Amino acid sequence: MKKALAMLLVLVSAALAVYAGGSEEDLSKWPSKPIHIINQSAAGSGPDLFIRQMQPVLQKELGTSLVLESKEGSGGKLACDYVWNSNPDGYTILAHSSPLTTVTQISKDCEYSIKDMKHIASIDATPYAVIVRADSPIKSVADLIEYCKTNNASNANSGIGGAMFLQSRIMADALGIDYAEVPYNGGQPCTLAVMNGDVTFTVTSFDVVMNNNQVRALCILADERVAAIPDVPTIVEEGYTFPFLTMRRGLLAPAETPDEIVQKLVDAFEVALNDPSFTDYAAANGINLDLIFGEEYQALDAQIYDEIMQFVDYL
Amino acid sequence: MEGKRMKFEGVMAIVIAAIVAIICLDGILINKLPMEALRYPLFCAAVVMLTAAIEIVKAVRNGTGKQKPIHKNARNFAVAAALMVGYIILMWLFGFIVSSIALTIAFTVIYKMEKPVAINIGAAVVIIAVYFIFSRLLYIFLPEGLFFEWLF
Amino acid sequence: MEGIIGGLFSSVLPVNLLYMFIGTFAGIIIGALPGLGATTGIALLIPLTYGMEPVHALLLAAGIYQGAMYGGSITSVLLGIPGTPTNTATCFDGFPMSQKGQSKEALGASLTASAIGGFFSCIALMFLTPLMSKIVLYFGAPEQFMMAMVGLGVIAASSHESLSKGLLVGFLGLVIATIGGDPMTGYDRFTFGIMYLDDGIDFMIIAVGIFGFSQAIAMAEEAQSISGDTKLRGRLMDGVKACFTHWKITLRCSFLGVLLGVTPGAGGSVAAMLAYSTTQATEKDKDTFGTGNIKGVIAPEAANNATIGSAIIPTLAFGIPGSATSAVLMGLLMIHNIVPGPRLFLDAGSTLYTFFWGLVWTCFAIVIIGLPLLRFFAKVTVVPYQILVPSIVILCALGTYSVRGYMFDVLLMFAFGILGYYLKKAHYPMVCFILGLILGPTVESNLWRSLIIYGDLSFIWTRPITLALAILLAAVIIIPIVKPHFAKKKGEEK
Numbered sequence: 001m002k003k004a005l006a007m008l009l010v011l012v013s014a015a016l017a018v019y020a021g022g023s024e025e026d027l028s029k030w031p032s033k034p035i036h037i038i039n040q041s042a043a044g045s046g047p048d049l050f051i052r053q054m055q056p057v058l059q060k061e062l063g064t065s066l067v068l069e070s071k072e073g074s075g076g077k078l079a080c081d082y083v084w085n086s087n088p089d090g091y092t093i094l095a096h097s098s099p100l101t102t103v104t105q106i107s108k109d110c111e112y113s114i115k116d117m118k119h120i121a122s123i124d125a126t127p128y129a130v131i132v133r134a135d136s137p138i139k140s141v142a143d144l145i146e147y148c149k150t151n152n153a154s155n156a157n158s159g160i161g162g163a164m165f166l167q168s169r170i171m172a173d174a175l176g177i178d179y180a181e182v183p184y185n186g187g188q189p190c191t192l193a194v195m196n197g198d199v200t201f202t203v204t205s206f207d208v209v210m211n212n213n214q215v216r217a218l219c220i221l222a223d224e225r226v227a228a229i230p231d232v233p234t235i236v237e238e239g240y241t242f243p244f245l246t247m248r249r250g251l252l253a254p255a256e257t258p259d260e261i262v263q264k265l266v267d268a269f270e271v272a273l274n275d276p277s278f279t280d281y282a283a284a285n286g287i288n289l290d291l292i293f294g295e296e297y298q299a300l301d302a303q304i305y306d307e308i309m310q311f312v313d314y315l
Numbered sequence: 316m317e318g319k320r321m322k323f324e325g326v327m328a329i330v331i332a333a334i335v336a337i338i339c340l341d342g343i344l345i346n347k348l349p350m351e352a353l354r355y356p357l358f359c360a361a362v363v364m365l366t367a368a369i370e371i372v373k374a375v376r377n378g379t380g381k382q383k384p385i386h387k388n389a390r391n392f393a394v395a396a397a398l399m400v401g402y403i404i405l406m407w408l409f410g411f412i413v414s415s416i417a418l419t420i421a422f423t424v425i426y427k428m429e430k431p432v433a434i435n436i437g438a439a440v441v442i443i444a445v446y447f448i449f450s451r452l453l454y455i456f457l458p459e460g461l462f463f464e465w466l467f
Numbered sequence: 468m469e470g471i472i473g474g475l476f477s478s479v480l481p482v483n484l485l486y487m488f489i490g491t492f493a494g495i496i497i498g499a500l501p502g503l504g505a506t507t508g509i510a511l512l513i514p515l516t517y518g519m520e521p522v523h524a525l526l527l528a529a530g531i532y533q534g535a536m537y538g539g540s541i542t543s544v545l546l547g548i549p550g551t552p553t554n555t556a557t558c559f560d561g562f563p564m565s566q567k568g569q570s571k572e573a574l575g576a577s578l579t580a581s582a583i584g585g586f587f588s589c590i591a592l593m594f595l596t597p598l599m600s601k602i603v604l605y606f607g608a609p610e611q612f613m614m615a616m617v618g619l620g621v622i623a624a625s626s627h628e629s630l631s632k633g634l635l636v637g638f639l640g641l642v643i644a645t646i647g648g649d650p651m652t653g654y655d656r657f658t659f660g661i662m663y664l665d666d667g668i669d670f671m672i673i674a675v676g677i678f679g680f681s682q683a684i685a686m687a688e689e690a691q692s693i694s695g696d697t698k699l700r701g702r703l704m705d706g707v708k709a710c711f712t713h714w715k716i717t718l719r720c721s722f723l724g725v726l727l728g729v730t731p732g733a734g735g736s737v738a739a740m741l742a743y744s745t746t747q748a749t750e751k752d753k754d755t756f757g758t759g760n761i762k763g764v765i766a767p768e769a770a771n772n773a774t775i776g777s778a779i780i781p782t783l784a785f786g787i788p789g790s791a792t793s794a795v796l797m798g799l800l801m802i803h804n805i806v807p808g809p810r811l812f813l814d815a816g817s818t819l820y821t822f823f824w825g826l827v828w829t830c831f832a833i834v835i836i837g838l839p840l841l842r843f844f845a846k847v848t849v850v851p852y853q854i855l856v857p858s859i860v861i862l863c864a865l866g867t868y869s870v871r872g873y874m875f876d877v878l879l880m881f882a883f884g885i886l887g888y889y890l891k892k893a894h895y896p897m898v899c900f901i902l903g904l905i906l907g908p909t910v911e912s913n914l915w916r917s918l919i920i921y922g923d924l925s926f927i928w929t930r931p932i933t934l935a936l937a938i939l940l941a942a943v944i945i946i947p948i949v950k951p952h953f954a955k956k957k958g959e960e961k
Binding site for chain 1 (some may be wrong): 606644810
């Protein structure tokens, strides 16, 4: 018995020694250990791939390695909560997708909002589009309105109360049409549902048509056409205008992260995002780059948040 | 009906029914979900209750006064269960390394193994190695324990 | 055709073979650790491959994918802990075989079955992609619903002791599967306000708890090593031969896996469970399943590896991943500038086919690497319990924590372990519980989706595939009930 106790004491001290290694950080030496980037979606999805593409340049700029973790679920809330509650020492960053995060926060009555988090960089601005099957008889917005009047049309969304759902409801009101909302688990099953004919269309980010010839974009829900698919008209051209949600993927840090660290992160991301290795990748995959950093991004997100608050009735 | 005890299977049926009832309680009382969200789970819960009732009735009918004991060796089971509970509490408080090493020590002491010192040192080495492999190579950070987080 | 032949020659270059073997070896180890799987493995691989040629990165990934799918069966057989969710079904008969001292046979069988299943899958990938990708287009919500219902119907067939027991735990599984966010209404169900339950209970937590943890406690209680006093018997090659002796099972389950891999809504775990349950239901010695019948090892292992190649089909054809692992694989491809979609087969040429052939060769690689390793691993079953039990407990905690990084999950695993321990003592069929758990979400969401789209149940008879599956469902439920009746009658007549 005594032997066991003695060993236990030895262990506790050994453990103490081991843990003492990773203790309080000195700001000026930041970064001295790996930085964790927490993703709201699973490995292999959009924002995750962006970061992985940038990883070599980022790691060189920051001087430390990056660890990508995915905490998907609860509409992005799990990842958000985790980063919000983590140590504001610059080692935990959130890779998020707006308006997904904002919409989730509103529909789930979050006590905090992303307006309070420190903004680092926004990568892209991907507008939504109405996606139909390649062989669908619907070829224009007028066709769509006509179809909804005479048939049981349906829209695939990524979940009731989510961003795609919200954009769809806004559009339905503006166009004065009625259709069923069929919820799926996330964005990719929605595209699949259009492909196999379960639903008539889906309102999602336009990039799903980039590598998939089974679906096509009917119209872009934005003020301007998209460079990657220049032949697709915008819904504004077809005569309708209403609030548009734009998917913006970016990075946030916890609210109390010191400004010097945020600035270092901003600088590193600026270099990585402008590096040809990333811009080429973006061009090849039809990603609409729209780089916004630091305080500009903070202001933009605040504006988007207020805009979405107006639609709280839909949620 | 004297001397008739329920077969153990009936006991478990009651346990399962209770678990399902508690789970459903959240939807009905605490979070008050709308009927749409509850239709399917309540249907499944109803089937559980029905089959549990069938099992309970069967178990009571076939129950006899004498039965094989449930635990082949109740003392061993109790000790093992207590060790597991201790392990998890220790892990929560003191982290992976301390709790795991404590567990191996406990086993060598309680189950009287030969050469306990050698085995424990070997185990400690493996455990610490695992900790570092997971954190440095796989970037999975094993629990550090509330105690150490409070210290630092 | 040129691409295929070019890829063949390129894939057997020594350098490429080396990458394949390294990947396979790493994959086997990653898969063997509960909580880690092919998905994590490939995700970890990505940053390491930046400077590499795309071909090498892909061959490493192929090795990891194949290796991890197989590696999970090692702990399933030896310790009764599923290394990955897809290996859960392997525990049902694999672990009892180890307890009888037949671990070498079981390991040999699972190795061979995995290699054969994987082989068929990769051949399908290479030659049948255009054809098989069409399946994606025909499997909508009604079909997925009916397919999941067939899976649930198999519960009736596999609860051989008593139907009510099987239904009891099966529906318990369905209820537990509803914990978490409801995709149809957006509400969080049965979470008691605990944030950790918002996303439901991860399958691995339950599987590791019910299989691994409860075995550990049982072992401590009985104070014996896994195989007890039984000496190790049987040879590795006996297991290998068994796959060929029972070739019908091996082939059937491989095809099942290939089909389910490309089908949306079904993956490795569903394939393995269905393969296991249908084999159990249709074999004459069905009552020995669960006590160490080697067919119960061959069936799921053939099926789960058979989903590898076919899950890659929709990923490459449409950019829509067929499984979580193929999603990460897609990420790896995109980073190396191989973009999925219709242009892929036209543009990428030899790199792509080298990768496909790599997948085929890795099937053999797992056998070559596996055989020597397994002779050594099989001895685990005689390790004294005083060392093994804490090791298993630590492994379970490790694996559970690795999934999400929350202590709460470890606690849940522990609770499920205790529950599983008592349920097994009470002879409740855990197969049914797992089936309910895995298939529950698919059943519910696709039923509602079909109802929203059609407004009523007409989808059952207006869609040919759904109708066929519905008939299958009826058969699956009715035949096990009616057959013993007819057998009795025949017996009486005589």
